[in-house]
Amino acid sequence: MSEEQITVREALKHGDFSTKLSAVVMGAGMLGHRQIAKGILVLVTEVAFLVYMLGRGFHDLVMIPSLGTETYHKNWNEALQAFEYLDGDDSQQILLAGVVVLFGVAAIVALWILQMRHSYRLQRQIKEGEDVPTLRQDLKNLLDGNLHITLMTLPCIGILIFNVVPLVYMISMAFTTYSKEGEHLVLFDWDGLNQFVRVLNMDGNIGQQFWGVLAWTVIWAIFATFLNYILGMALALLINRKETKGKAFWRFCFVLSIAVPQFVTLMIMNIMLQPSGAVNVLLMNAGLISDPIPFWTDAMLARITIIVINIWVGIPYTMLQVTGILQNIPAELYEAAKMDGAGPVRIFFKITLPYMLFVTMPYLITSFVSNINNFNVIYLLSGGGPTRVGDTAGQTDLLVTWLYKLTIDQQYYNLGAVIGILTFVILTAITLVTYRNSSSYKNEEAFM
């Protein structure tokens, strides 16, 4: 079988009748070259696509530019001598249908290209007297040479329908007026970059909130990632010291706290730190304070509380994750440092930390990303509050929780989508820059 690349142009130029015919009647090339079953399958797909397009696809496609114009209204029907109620257009459904049609068209174009090439390849194989794979051989090959097709098709379809299509759909919402503001929940229009301008503009109310939330998100992510990382590593080192007794017991104590579902512990923490919660009661009973500490109503205090609780949540994870890697650090490095008279703190900063940074850079980046997108901790602890009057974003809201509030609570879908896109842009930039500057990328050779 010739593996050289065959282009569609070649196929159209040199193809015989059935190959050329498959430019219009897809699958004809296969039917004409002894691959009946595959040809029928492709042809049926084309027919199904055409039926769909004629049925509603073209209509959906045509509606994309306007996103619908008809409002819900009643109409006098002469024949019936009565008012009838006509459904208006629903822009959100039109947009979704439009995105689906675009993906359908892209898929059929890809199939068209594949079958053109395949037809021409079959034609050449027959001309050169080679055997054309039979249906049985093709099926058998799906479990062997083409196993990746068998294994990857289903996951890819799942990702396409429930991740890629929704993402494209949400991204396209950012360029519309889909929002509760101005009654655009049913009918909305394309709006260009207006919402982006609004969010990025520092003078407007939304813009001010955005920059505030962004700053806090970045501060939060830095604290949450690096404090957890360093303290978690220190804890792992303390437990793994040669002299520490009962290693398994200590590890068990800390692991137990992550074994309890996170949302449960977070909700409990929220209750415990309320003005009349356990912590304040304990402190007041002990006579240490006379008034409850406003853990969730004072912005600065709420931020500190969240970071501290996140340390509580995160340290056992880091401990678990780094334990294995810590044991891989070559012992010679430590011995050499001890010979030179370095103390434990110096050893940590000169040997352990650089080694760990080198090995776990990808993990560190992932955890930074997941901290920026850390919904649960903020939503369950402070709910984003305290919130200034007139704002939609609270003082402890991250971009994700603000996104949630804007879409689910406020129904400002377009603003939510803009925030999501900006989050993605920021994350991409941070990931690329840190990854490219990290030593594990620059120098793929081993550490040292």
Next chain:
Amino acid sequence: MDTQLKKNKQNPRKTAINVLIHVLLAVLAVVWLLPIAWIVLTSFRAEPGAYTTTVLPQEYTLNNYVKLLTDRNVLDFPKMFGNTLIISIISCIISTFLVLSVAFSLSRLRFRFRKPYMNMAMILGLFPGFMTMVAQYFILKSMGLTEGQSIRIGLIVVYSACAGLGFQISKGFFDTIPRSIDEAAIIDGATEWQVFTRITLPLSKPIVIYTVMTSFMAPWVDFIFAKVLCRANADQFTVAIGLWNMLQKEYIYQWYTCFAAGAVLISIPIAALFLYMQKFYVEGMSGAVKG
């Protein structure tokens, strides 16, 4: 002789440091275990309400557990438990299959779409999860999976459809299995499918168990997707939404101690699973990072 002397001289200081570290560990362990102990105590507390004037309960009772398991009028915990169990079993089977297929393909098979797929998975991972949530809801709605009984199917789809993006840890594990084993099998006439099912999977028991358990646990601990999908359909609630609801204003006084009981009840199996699989987690992590 000389070293012996040196050791003796250093001993008191070393012992002091050792004691200090053990004390520090003990204090930290208490800090970490206290909230858990507190929730267990609360689950046996006889006085209702979230806020009490005393830290320790005045009276102990089992009624919270009894109420949680038998009061089926307002918040039907047994029903929620059943819902979550069904959803998690089915979505666990589907996502384990998807994750392992993708991980094996990316680790062992070579095809043109391989690198682009991995890059795409990385890029998709950078979008906030909630961006897709709203759209997923609309898509499920257009498929008719957001009303009544079909909410369960919707939740199963949501939990398992995108499993193919979470292949990294399993792939890292598969990467550590020597290729020469596959090659030997192929020379003996095995197909790639046989290599996958008869060689790679049996050799990867830890990671298979890890994948099964993580995907089984997801529906128990997620509450935000479930909340958006279920809305007010109380008979479709999962355990997580049920517990969350118990802490809302209208229920908290009556249900707070039951919430604690529920939290204890679902934490026990999850904690057992987690403690059992933590070694696979550690292995998977160090394997994936090294790879």
